Amino acid sequence: MSAGLHRIGRVDDVPLLEGRSVTVAGRRVAVFRTPHGFHAIDGTCPHLGGPLADGLVADRCVTCPLHGWRFDLRTGAERGGHAGVTVHEVVERDGALWLRLAPDDALRQAA
Numbered sequence: 001m002s003a004g005l006h007r008i009g010r011v012d013d014v015p016l017l018e019g020r021s022v023t024v025a026g027r028r029v030a031v032f033r034t035p036h037g038f039h040a041i042d043g044t045c046p047h048l049g050g051p052l053a054d055g056l057v058a059d060r061c062v063t064c065p066l067h068g069w070r071f072d073l074r075t076g077a078e079r080g081g082h083a084g085v086t087v088h089e090v091v092e093r094d095g096a097l098w099l100r101l102a103p104d105d106a107l108r109q110a111a
C-alpha cells in the first residue's frame with residue numbers, strides 16, 4: 001500500500017452516477033462515480049447531517065437527500081453559498097479503489 005492510501009473496494013462497487021459510503025480511519029466518506037471519474041467528499045452533510053452518499057448525482061455535483069444542498073464533487077463547495085465539505089483523493093489502480101484522506105489543514109479549512 002502507498003503511504004496514506006486506504007483500500008476502499010473495487011471499481012465495480014460504485015455504479016455510474018451513484019455514491020457509496022465508506023469509513024476510513026473513523027471518518028465517513030462518500031465516494032461517487034461520474035462519467036469523468038471517481039470523487040470522494042465527506043459523507044455527512046454540514047447542514048443537518050444528511051447522508052451525502054445517498055444523494056442524486058448530476059453535473060459533477062451531489063444533492064443532499066434531506067434538504068437539497070448541492071455540493072461540487074471536485075471542490076466540495078456548496079453551490080448555494082452554504083458551508084462546503086472536504087474533498088478527499090480517490091485513486092483507481094488495477095480495478096481497486098483507494099482513498100487518501102485530505103490533510104488536517106484541508107479538514108480544518110472546510111469546517
Ligand code: FES
Pocket residue numbers: 045046047048049050064065066067068069
Ligand atoms: S441535511 Fe443536507 S441539506 Fe439539510
